[in-house]
Amino acid sequence: MIQPDPTPPRRAFWQGLRDGGPFILIVGPFGLVFGVVATEAGLNVVQTMAFSIAVIAGAAQLAAIQLMVDDAPTLIVLVTALAVNLRMAMYSASLVPHLGAAPLWQRALIAYLMVDQAYATSFLRYERDPGLSLQAKVAYYFGVITLVAPVWYLGTLAGALLGEAIPASIPIGAAVPIAFLALIGPMLRTLAQVAAVLVSVLGTLALGFMPYNTGLLVAALAAMATGAAVEVWTARHRPQVRA
């Protein structure tokens, strides 16, 4: 039986702030890099800020700027950058069982703030504490993002204003996989999750030839199916392992 989790929303918010806050160590420098790259590409400060505030998706923004610098057709810029963000639709679907009952305005705000770190940190917490109330889940999510989003904006602003005063090669690029893969270790509890990770990695590498990042989507769907299949198989053979 799942016991109701007594965590009040206010405490959940602070827990979220504590769990998500340290991500600013990587989000701040990443925003700085985007600000520098965008202004060096020819965007003014207002456009650069509009980009980071309206889109909040670093990888897609950098992909778009790269193509804009290359004078790619507008449609190609849009398709490529949105393809990088297609995974957000999968995040959105996986949050339905947890946050679908929240009021529309809260769901809209959650959607606007759906960056990988906030999503994965919250999802991990929801899976660990199935008894968490809806209000506590929403509060936790907002706690996780409370520092991350403003630091993304401020990082971008600093990069846009300082521009060339910043050394061209901040080695932030190499650190980005660290910030994403840090989310994965804590999630690996079962054989099914490990199998999903392996299919995701091998599938994406094998499907690298597919255009517009679609290989990632196919690999991710295959990985989800693998995880679910291994879960069913494990439960059938060792019914006691799934609590």
Added chain:
Amino acid sequence: MSLSQSTIWLIIALLALGTFGLRFSFLGLIGNRPLPEWLLRLLRYTPVAVIPGLMAPQVFRLNAATGWPDPALLGAVVATLAVGLWRRNAIWAMLAGALTLALLTALR
């Protein structure tokens, strides 16, 4: 870049709308309607199915000179995953990975 000011603004506006649409999609449209059990089971694997694949091409990118992936980055990824598994905490994992990356890069 030779894009006009209006084109730049158009790209920013459409990217913002499109990205919000992707993020809002299921959460906004399905809302509180119940999902079938098989779909819930699939969705539970979303983060572990998406994030490793998202990062794999960068982690395993072959260095043009050596023909091998970057050993410093590989070492940092192993440290990140190991500490994440051990401590069950993403922040410790991230710090361990960043520290390993800095050390291995400095030693090179």
